[in-house]
Amino acid sequence: MNDKLTGPTGDGPQPRGGMRSLNHADDPTALWAGALIAGLIGNDTAPVPKYGGREWQQIASNDPRRTVALIEAAEMWRRYGDEDGLLAWFREAHAVWPSLASRKTMAELDDAARPKPAVPVRGTEGWPPVAIPGRPGWYRCLVSGRQVDMPKQQVAA
Structure with missing residues (x-):
């Protein structure tokens, strides 16, 4: 049948x-x-x-x-x-996906996820002073082309 x-x-x-x-x-x-x-x-x-x-x-x-x-x-x-x-x-x-060979390797992904070194705090001309991490009450300023750290009381004056 x-x-x-x-x-x-x-x-x-x-x-x-x-x-x-x-x-x-x-x-x-x-x-x-x-x-x-x-x-x-x-x-x-x-x-x-x-x-x-x-x-x-x-x-x-x-x-x-x-x-x-x-x-x-x-x-x-x-x-x-x-x-x-x-x-x-x-x-x-049924879309064509990128080949596995074109994708990032695990080592490349691990490297991208690794913490990067901190960018140093820099005062900039025309911008307000920047608070310095780890030093409460201190600010970095650009004075006459030099990076200068000042306490909060001196920055406000």
């Missing part, structure tokens, strides 16, 4: 294509949609055109395959969302 043409219980031929071939026993909405589709087309194995496509537009308006295509499209939207969003997700998932 060909498994592709039988349902999950082996109970004979099942329609091919679309959501009709999927088993969603734990999803009441899918069960309702599947029962509605089965009531509309029964055991008809004719392909159902994609909703809104050229073939769908060309079949008669009272053809149950039009309604089946609509239900299948609604179920696909409910389960998987917007087709453009799904395609964008596929594109992102």
